[in-house]
Amino acid sequence: MTFRSKLFWVFTLALLLSVGVIAAGVTLVTRRAFEDLNRRHSESLVAQFEREFERRGQDVDHRVQGIADAEGTVRMAIELSRAKADVSVYVNDAHGVSQSHQLDFLDFVGSDGSIISSNEWPARFGYKMEWLTQPQDWAALGSFLTRVDTQEGPALGLMAVSTVRVGDSNLYILGGERLGKDFLASLVLPAGMRALLYMNLDPSFQPANLIDASGPVEQGERFASFIDQERQQPGKQTFEIAWTPDPSGSEAFHALPLQGRQKELLGVLLIGNSQQEVVELERRIRLLALGVVAMGLLFGLLLSWWGAARVTRPVRKLAEVAREVSAGNWNARVDIRGRHEIGQLALAFNQMTHELSEQRERLLQAERVAAWREVARRLAHELKNPLFPLQTTVENLRRAKEQSSDQFEEVFRESTGILLAEIDNLKTIVGRFSDFAKMPQPELGPVNLNDVVRAIVKLFEAQFGAVGRPPITSELHLEENLPVIQADATLLHRAIENLVLNAMDAMPAGGVLMLRTTREDGGVGLEVSDTGTGLTPEECERLFTPYYTTKQHGTGLGLAIVQSVVSDHGGRISVESESGVGTSFHIHLPAKPPQGPAMVTPPAQNSAPPPSAEETRPSSESAPSEGA
Numbered sequence: 056m057t058f059r060s061k062l063f064w065v066f067t068l069a070l071l072l073s074v075g076v077i078a079a080g081v082t083l084v085t086r087r088a089f090e091d092l093n094r095r096h097s098e099s100l101v102a103q104f105e106r107e108f109e110r111r112g113q114d115v116d117h118r119v120q121g122i123a124d125a126e127g128t129v130r131m132a133i134e135l136s137r138a139k140a141d142v143s144v145y146v147n148d149a150h151g152v153s154q155s156h157q158l159d160f161l162d163f164v165g166s167d168g169s170i171i172s173s174n175e176w177p178a179r180f181g182y183k184m185e186w187l188t189q190p191q192d193w194a195a196l197g198s199f200l201t202r203v204d205t206q207e208g209p210a211l212g213l214m215a216v217s218t219v220r221v222g223d224s225n226l227y228i229l230g231g232e233r234l235g236k237d238f239l240a241s242l243v244l245p246a247g248m249r250a251l252l253y254m255n256l257d258p259s260f261q262p263a264n265l266i267d268a269s270g271p272v273e274q275g276e277r278f279a280s281f282i283d284q285e286r287q288q289p290g291k292q293t294f295e296i297a298w299t300p301d302p303s304g305s306e307a308f309h310a311l312p313l314q315g316r317q318k319e320l321l322g323v324l325l326i327g328n329s330q331q332e333v334v335e336l337e338r339r340i341r342l343l344a345l346g347v348v349a350m351g352l353l354f355g356l357l358l359s360w361w362g363a364a365r366v367t368r369p370v371r372k373l374a375e376v377a378r379e380v381s382a383g384n385w386n387a388r389v390d391i392r393g394r395h396e397i398g399q400l401a402l403a404f405n406q407m408t409h410e411l412s413e414q415r416e417r418l419l420q421a422e423r424v425a426a427w428r429e430v431a432r433r434l435a436h437e438l439k440n441p442l443f444p445l446q447t448t449v450e451n452l453r454r455a456k457e458q459s460s461d462q463f464e465e466v467f468r469e470s471t472g473i474l475l476a477e478i479d480n481l482k483t484i485v486g487r488f489s490d491f492a493k494m495p496q497p498e499l500g501p502v503n504l505n506d507v508v509r510a511i512v513k514l515f516e517a518q519f520g521a522v523g524r525p526p527i528t529s530e531l532h533l534e535e536n537l538p539v540i541q542a543d544a545t546l547l548h549r550a551i552e553n554l555v556l557n558a559m560d561a562m563p564a565g566g567v568l569m570l571r572t573t574r575e576d577g578g579v580g581l582e583v584s585d586t587g588t589g590l591t592p593e594e595c596e597r598l599f600t601p602y603y604t605t606k607q608h609g610t611g612l613g614l615a616i617v618q619s620v621v622s623d624h625g626g627r628i629s630v631e632s633e634s635g636v637g638t639s640f641h642i643h644l645p646a647k648p649p650q651g652p653a654m655v656t657p658p659a660q661n662s663a664p665p666p667s668a669e670e671t672r673p674s675s676e677s678a679p680s681e682g683a
């Protein structure tokens with residue numbers, strides 16, 4: 056993964072995390088706020104209902120008191136206080152009075168608790184209502200909720216009792232309003248809310264007893280568990296009923312127990328609050344939040360993409376210039392300004408490249424001077440040898456010409472012969488110099504190093520066991536599955552040949568020549584070792600310098616050629632040697648040489664036969680004679 060993508064992903068992840076946390080936070084806070092708002096709304100409605108209930112109670116109490124104070128009632132009380140009073144004349148009074156005072160229930164009850172007249176159940180006159188005669192301050196009690204038995208069955212009533220006392224006898228007036236759908240309809244509720252009433256008139260839950268302003272509630276049985284809970288332990292409670300699978304179809308309820316004088320549960324008022332509006336509002340807020348998050352994310356992604364690019368661009372530039380420098384363009388400079396860290400890095404990089412290039416220039420100059428000195432020294436040395444016989448021959452010829460003409464013919468023939476031979480010698484020396492200067496570039500093709508090694512050993516086999524010369528034993532250790540490499544077989548042949556020749560030269564008394572090929576990391580390895588004279592550490596250091604030789608007829612170019620071939624193939628060469636024990640050269644060649652400007656890959660197969668040992672080996676005859 057690139058640095059830029061890494062940065063991008065880090066930015067994006069941080070952004071996603073923070074956006075996610077914010078979105079979750081906002082959702083949680085809004086939900087809490089809505090729930091709180093909902094709860095307060097319902098609570099205020101319950102409080103409103105309680106106030107309304109109290110007001111109605113006072114109203115009922117007031118009206119019943121009004122009936123008690125009315126002239127007709129007082130007269131009835133006086134009549135009834137007399138002994139042998141005829142109660143039957145009042146049987147129908149309750150109906151008329153209740154109509155005029157707008158009461159649903161009204162009973163006139165005598166001192167002994169027997170009904171004199173009843174509006175809700177006229178046939179019940181004479182029936183005893185003993186609880187009314189119990190000692191009780193009815194005026195202080197005010198209105199209360201109670202179960203009322205009517206002709207049509209039991210009902211709930213908000214009742215009040217007033218007493219008219221004449222002498223020792225009491226006339227009780229029990230009146231009240233029916234607590235039913237009319238009562239519910241009279242409650243003022245905001246949109247989305249409704250009031251339900253469960254009348255607890257039967258020993259177990261009855262769906263038909265659950266009513267709203269229009270009558271029995273649909274799916275009343277779904278309230279059973281909540282009502283049962285209320286019946287077991289009366290108290291305020293809240294619950295929610297999901298009418299549809301969609302959350303907007305659910306309704307939250309506040310339950311309020313309605314109790315009678317003895318705290319017995321007579322009914323449960325349920326205030327329902329449809330969640331539709333809340334859920335829809337919440338949904339809208341969530342949608343809006345999602346939109347904002349999406350926009351934020353998109354914007355954030357673009358920003359992090361741009362930010363990552365901005366941070367990595369200078370780094371990429373720096374890497375590009377570093378590559379340019381490593382490819383050889385020492386004048387490449389990074390153009391990044393600024394006081395930030397990357398600007399400082401660029402400055403340091405430019406300074407470093409500048410100093411390195413100056414150092415390199417100095418080193419190159421010093422090396423060039425040293426190389427020229429070496430070449431000049433070697434050239435002078437090589438040319439001095441044939442020049443000396445040339446000079447003496449010309450002087451001999453002059454002297455012979457001056458002295459006598461008898462021997463001149465013979466001296467002339469001999470001298471011109473020597474002159475021609477030495478000129479040939481000079482030509483050879485010049486040829487060798489120009490040969491080394493013209494080292495060809497490798498022409499790459501698939502090469503199996505084992506084949507090259509085998510060909511060389513075959514070529515030298517005759518010389519190893521030549522008559523009159525101490526034998527050399529060759530040992531081959533060739534790796535079986537050696538990978539094929541891209542190389543120039545001819546050049547490799549020439550290089551290995553030089554190593555074998557050197558090894559042979561180092562073993563004048565015979566010995567063992569060992570050649571080993573190995574599979575190595577990224578390419579192949581070759582080891583050429585001998586049990587010859589070996590080298591001192593100082594000699595090892597000078598080994599690859601062109602024209603360094605310790606041999607009488609050596610050119611000192613052999614190892615320079617080997618090094619040049621190996622380096623042209625992108626490989627490495629190293630030497631290990633111990634004086635008197637032997638020398639071992641190790642070459643590493645990559646599977647494919649790195650593509651350099653000088654590398655040429657020919658279209659045709661690189662199958663030219665390698666040159667023979669005689670071709671590459673400088674012949675001893677053509678070598679300059681040191682001592683001459």
Ligand SMILES: Nc1ncnc2c1ncn2[C@@H]1O[C@H](COP(=O)(O)OP(=O)(O)OP(=O)(O)O)[C@@H](O)[C@H]1O
Pocket residue numbers: 553557558561585587588589590598603604605606608609610611612613614615638673
């Ligand atoms: N296997 C070896 N054992 C000991 N000395 C070696 C070995 N190979 C090279 N040398 C030393 O390194 C010197 C340089 O070797 P190089 O092949 O460059 O030139 P040369 O062999 O002297 O000349 P030419 O290769 O032209 O015959 C040799 O003269 C020799 O002293």
Ligand SMILES: [Mg+2]
Pocket residue numbers: 553556557609613614
């Ligand atoms: Mg050599």
